[in-house]
Amino acid sequence: MTLDRLVTIMKRLRDPVRGCEWDSVQTFATIAPYTIEEAYEVADAIQRDDMTALADELGDLQLQVVFHAEMAEELGLFTLDDVVTRISDKLERRHPHIFGDAENGGHHLWEQIKAEERAADPDQSALAGVALALPALERAAKLQKRAARVGFDWPDASGPRAKIDEELAELEAETSHERRTDELGDLLFAVVNLARHLKVDPEEALRQANRKFEQRFRSIETAPDFADLSLDEKEALWQAAKR
Known part of the structure; x- marks a missing residue:
């Protein structure tokens, strides 16, 4: 099996004597940022509809699972199996x-079973289990959904x-960096x-805004002596790019 080959490679890389000097010293904490990054690169390949890149990125993400499982097995915690x-x-x-x-299923049943599983969790808050490592916008939406339930x-x-108007007014009234933050x-x-009430995914909305800004900025920064243009001249280029 192809996965067996990957597991064998990882075990060799993690060998404390003959393994890779980088891979062999990593921990869950040091690898976690790469796991998150690889998940985003998978999403990026999908967004670009690049299936060749997607196959590569899924492999990188699979490596993260194998990496964490190997470290856990070394500590006697759990295995990939x-x-x-x-x-x-x-x-x-x-x-x-x-x-x-069961005769009927769907998302409602899935959520019901999840709720029953959470009932056994010692943390009985409605907000229990919302991962701290989620992107801030996504975590905010999940916290709000849980509270809404x-x-x-x-x-x-x-x-x-x-x-929004209330918070904007409060922001404008503050003078210290800490309070403004x-x-x-x-x-x-x-x-x-x-966004949640409008049934808009805030994370996706901001990703689209980022892409739009990047596309427009890249199109205007090629203008001759762009850095030396006045703000009004740059704004005119921006408006032209929007059109």
């Missing part, structure tokens, strides 16, 4: 209409829209809340 077994068990458990006796939410989009965070949180 344990990882695969757990996700397989979870998929079967959460799809009883496919693998069990227990009735802590605006009835419609007018609530978060008014909150705090108020700007509140403003961003309110914007995420509005």
Whole structure:
């Protein structure tokens, strides 16, 4: 099996005597940022509809799973087989209409089973399990969704829209960097809340804005002596790029 080859390669790289001087000294903490980065590179390949790149990036992401599992096995914590077994068990458990006796399934049943599993967690907060490592916009949206499940939410989009005006006014009234940072965070949180009520993924919306800005800026910075142009001249180029 191809995965067996990857596992064998990783074991050799991690060998403390004959392995790679970089791979052999890594830890969960030092590898975690690369795991997150590889997941984003997978998403980027999909966004660009580059299937050749996607195959490469999925391989890089698979390596991260094998890397973490190998380090865990070295510490006697769990193995790659344990990882695969757990996700397989979870998929079967959460799809009883496919693998069990339930007649109806779908996302509602999935969420119901997840809720039942969370009931056994010692942390019984509605916000339990929202990963700290998520991108801030995505984590904000998940925290708000969890709070909304227990009735802590605006009835419609007018609530978060008014909150944006309130937070913007508070931001403008602050003079210290620390307080401005705090108020700007509140403003961003309110914007995420509005996006949620409008059924817009804030992370995806910002990614699109980033792409749009990059495309337009790249198109105008090729103008002769761009850095030396006045702001009005640059703005005229920007407006032309938008058109």
